[in-house]
Amino acid sequence: MSSDEIGAESTATRRTVLRAGVAAAAAAPIAAGQDTAAADTEPAGTQTGPARVPLKVNGRLHEPELEPRVTLLDALRERIGLTGTKKGCDRGECGACTVLVDGRRIKSCLTLAVMQQGREITTVEGLAHGERLHPVQAAFIGNDALQCGFCTPGQVMSAIGCIEEGHAGSDAEIKEWMSGNLCRCSCYPNIVAAVRQAARELR
Amino acid sequence: MSASVVGRAVSRVEGVAKVTGAARYAADTEVTGVTHAVLVKSTIARGRVTGIDTAKATAAPGVLGVFTHQNMPRLTVPGPQTMFLKGFLPVQDGEIRYSGQPVAIVVAGTLEQARYAATLVKPAYDAETPQVSLAANMDLAYLPEPHPMSGPPVYTRGDVAAGLESADVKVAAEYSTPLQHHNAMEPTAMVAAWDGDRLTVHASTQGVGDLQRSLMAAFGLPGESVRVVCPYLGGGFGGKALSWPEPILVAAVARQVRRPVKLVLTRADSYTASGHRAETRHSLQVGATRDGRLTAIDHTLTQQVSRTDELMFNNPGQTRVIYACPNVRTTQRAVRLDLPIANFTRSPEASGGHALESALDELAYALNMDPVELRLRNWSATNQETGHPHGSNHLRECYRRGAQRFGWARRDPRPGSMRDRDGLIGWGMATAAHASGGVPGAGADLVIKEDGTARIRSATQDVGTGTYTVMTQIGADVLGLPLRGVEFALGDSAFPRSVVAAASTTVPSVGEAVVRAATQGRDRLIALAVADSKSPLHGLDPKRVAARDGHLFDTERPSRRIAHREVMRRHGKPIEVVVSPAAFTPRRFSVGAYFAEVHVDPGIGRIRLRRVVGVFDPGRVINPKTARSQVIGGAIWCVGIALTEHTLVDPYLGRVLTPNLSGYLLPVNADVPDIEVDFIDRPDPSSPALGARGFGEVPSTGLTAAIGNAVYHATGVRVRDLPITPEKVIKS
Structure with missing residues (x-):
């Protein structure tokens, strides 16, 4: 960290x-x-x-x-x-x-x-508007960035913060700035992929 | 016509519920009038409670009750058949068996009131000196009674002494693995509510059925009076696989205060309430001929047990099963300590496998042989323990494919030989292996509704492994429905009986039940279609009819077809199927190979894992997406065990010194490198679940040894005591 x-x-x-x-x-x-x-x-x-x-x-x-x-x-x-x-x-x-x-x-x-x-x-x-998910939520599902789902709300909120702060410029940067959110199922690489994808879509 | 839904990388069917916050975990349950409980825990590890002053707590604002062993209702200790293995219920007598044992329960109107009042409860103790260190008490090691959950205390085949005698090369080494905690992100939680004599408990559990049966036993209630519900579980990893005392205690106090009671364990509570992976010590002797054929393995494993149980959860199965070796002995010894009971922790066989795979690396160096080659030479087509063939075993292909993807051929085996600008590079590998199944099967029920969609239910659990998704896929595949046409429900003891979601057993048990229920349902649907004079399939031999994409069709003339919906509309009532649990699911081994690269800073001993390649043989892969996540998760667990995780216990007080997530170091995102995953993906012909085997625990074995072996390759330092922390690398 x-x-x-x-x-x-x-x-x-x-x-x-x-x-x-x-x-x-x-x-x-x-x-x-x-x-x-x-x-x-x-x-x-x-x-x-x-x-x-x-x-x-x-x-x-x-x-x-x-x-x-x-x-x-x-x-x-x-x-x-x-x-x-x-x-x-x-x-x-x-x-x-x-x-x-x-x-x-x-x-x-x-x-x-x-x-x-x-x-x-x-x-x-x-975050969602009716059935329409926030891009970060959709990216988490698509990249299987969740397993048990318990840390997921925190990861999703943190990912939105990470992207808005401009800390999603590279995988290394995403890893660093998402390290305050633990995931014991250990989805980390998928979380990085989800944040990367959502950051691109939100740009 | 679309391809089968089995084998497709489908996204989790419950994904939307989980990313929107709609998924309700146990602590999220809304119950009108709920009150809050907080535990008061023992600060001594051994002795007796001589008195508890509860006056101030009882008088504190909002308090509804303060319960100690002096005023708790007497409860029956459930038997081990309910997966209650602790052997005693706390808050029933004054005896203290470990630090952190609950000694009182405070119930109040709000969480804040209960938490504050709990600080006012003052127990007095008569303390004895506890024994908590495995290292200091190895002379107390003994052979416990055999128990099905422990694996054999002593297993022997051939003549180990003669096998070692005949070896050209021998390796003898001692390895140790630390006390480790599950640390599911969801702390254990429960809400208990009585309605007359009927009890409903919303609880975070991997086994709704076992927990229900433990509550029935504790209160002397029939099955129809107790319901346990858990549709979403925030991780378990074995920590929620047993029936623990807290739901019983909370149900008991709820009856006393005549209100629903909610207890959410604190993170600190979880270091004494839900078991752990026992600390282990391994003594290994391995012998081989000059050309690398194993002649003998002697593996003695010593592990902690508690004062109230002697179950051993670190069964060294891999040593007995995987490699062709005529002379093998495994011995499991226990040391009783004043610690809580241990239990399953994600891949209980991982510590035995770690010791074996580390010793094989040492043997490869002693033989001057490539470690992949050593393992290939000792590959076995049969399960060496039973002598029966494996259902299938593509381990050799795992080694070959993994080595190729990793670039293993470029490895210079000499320690310290590979470097980059900043330090030392090490490459290591190991075999991953774990048992699955071998437990009673599961039941399920199925309804095909009048709209042609289906609902399948089983009292199983989705620990995060993907049960909701893969069971939906299996059901849809057999019924010939699209995914959205099938709903799979779980996590309710009112559903057909299942087994605990642990031991890599859900696919072989629940998967088998879903296949059976869906097959019967489909056959009844086909019978209706061929019997109906208005159906295009009328009069056909049912064997000619198959189901796909929501239609039944003539396999010899696929355009001749009828929709499930149409058959059901004309039938006018639902089709209902119930299947009872199979007596047994086959015990199988799934395997894989890990390759790891570490980077070591020789100045400060810092180890960074750079990349991992894992190739696995789980039989048929039902869902490559969730299976890959399972591998990534397992690999990262190995990173924690190998490099960071270690529960420290004060040797004098017997208290956990690291009961939080800043003192206990879980891997974080920045610790995790690229993890490349591949599957052989060939059906196991012996599988009752569409060619799939239980697999979940395999990926969290082996990589610990691969990392240790890589650290040796990088530095020439063999750290045999996990975790491999910088000071151990520098000190050597």
Whole structure:
């Protein structure tokens, strides 16, 4: 994996998490692992417990009731009912939960839902137009770039990001920039072929 | 008239569902009012729970129940015939058999509430010092009782001592393979819901039938009261092949809280909950005549078992079966350790094959003989263990075709002789081989509907191998329907009984059942067509009638034909067929040959795999597209086993130190080179499934040895302990 990729992705993510972490802590001090006693010492006037959080997913506004500690991934899956986005590790290591936020690929398990208010969130359910598949989806089927299919939503979202970023110029580049998405069935060469084909079609 | 749909590179029939997110895996199941469970796991590896403080957890927001061995309902431990092999159910007593054993289950309204409350459960332990290191406990090795799942503890043919005595050249070496985890991308998940005394469990399992039977046993329920559903499985690789305790525990707590309960194991849980490939050590002695004919192989394999089972999953079948050698002994010894039970892991015979194929490379060097030539000289037309001929065996052609595609003839065999500007190049090869079948068959049912389309069902699974697709192809081929005219359904224990989707057995078992059901259905369709006075086929001998492209036709005058749809419309009701499982599917070996090129940076010992060629003989290839993917996947598994994967266990605490995907290194896209795949593709005449054999596990054997052999060729360093990491190359 290239250090560039790790660097670029993790710096941005860490910064965002820190910023939001402060906000979330102020909003509700009940993050996992903290003792409930902390609730007694919260600053006056802060709201605890769930609240309606507006999230725009695939062009549609949802307002799930959420605690601040809920990740975007769990909000999508457990509250909004969009289960296409998968949880493979819940700690940013596998890429199965990759979604696009304002066009940029992120791991939805590493961000809190409350941090994504007002942003355009795109999940794998939001790509096809009726029966017409997104070129990346079609290329994945045609190139057999999936087996069990569990990492596939994340691979597809990541592939769209990879192509839009201009990182699909060669097979070597695709491999490097798709290495944040693990596939245990190990379809990697077929995934490269699918991204290559879709990149050509989308150009 | 179009060609047969069998043998065509058809895209996966469930592809659209998988690329759009519509495919529902176990954790995606929508159940009204579902609650969430989280496990509390033991932090000691051996000892007893002396008490558990659950007060704070019970009082935490949203908590519906905290269950420990003190308040769990008593459950019956299912027997091994349900593929429940663990031997005990956790959270039933205070004894701790390994670190990570569940000691409590917390159920709450939301996942966040359950996860938080689980941190408040405080167990107290009386801990003993665990034994977890295989290396440190080799003196405890013993011969377990024979068990059908283990293969023979001791197998002998001929006289091994005399065979070694008579050898001109001998090689003796020790090899080891590490503890490895399946790491399916989908963590094990389940949702259990009761409706009175009826239980439905949506679970990620390779065996809906086995899991159903384990639940029946645990709760004392009849079959019609328990249903297990799993239409999509996010990888298994053996980790979801057994019936594990969690679905039973979750069903038990769901009954207690009177709500449906969902449990999704964390990635960390998966390093103790779903088995693993046991660490193994191999001691090999191989003898040969000066002209390269094997005179003896003595292969002793020692592997970890647990405190509660002694099954050995690393059966060295290849050593007994593949090569012509009159004197062979394989010995399987076990060492009991305070670790979870091991189980099948993609290609259980891979570790034995790795040791054998590495030793043969050492023998080739000792003989000063090309390693391909050595294997060709010892090729056998018969299964050397049974003495029966293989159904078919085109291994020699695999070697020849692979060597040619790879350019093997240009290899300078001297270690360190091939270089490029940046470092050393090594070329290595090995045989791939794995058993398939040899288990009870599968059942299936078929309905030909009034519109002429068909639906076939079997309680099997698609692990990602392509079961949905190839069974649809087989059904369509036999029925003479286009692909879209056949629907294949799986993953429901209410469907006709099948076998667990493991051991390369789905094509020979389920494939056979689909052939049988579809043949009966087609014959009944033909009988209707020849009996109907208004049919163009009226009065014909049924043997003259065949089916293709949605039509029945006269083979002697193909223009005389009638559509399935038309026959069924006139019949006015569906044709229904049920076939029961065959008693047995034939046990066969599928084979292949791998050739690998590595590049080694001599300064830092970094190994990069540059290219791989694999040529295989799986009998007839039902779908070249999915079969090729199966090979690529298997090859990349070998890359992980050979170069990166290794579960580390703390020798004192007995805890897995790498329970995540950043500490446990799976190959990623950038690690994978060009993989060239070819098939001999000739039907096995002994196959009950249109000439195809079980094949899935073959490609994840052999390449580990080919890589190790290539590293030796590049560097002159023989790393006999996997994974081959840079420090081992530099140190030698």
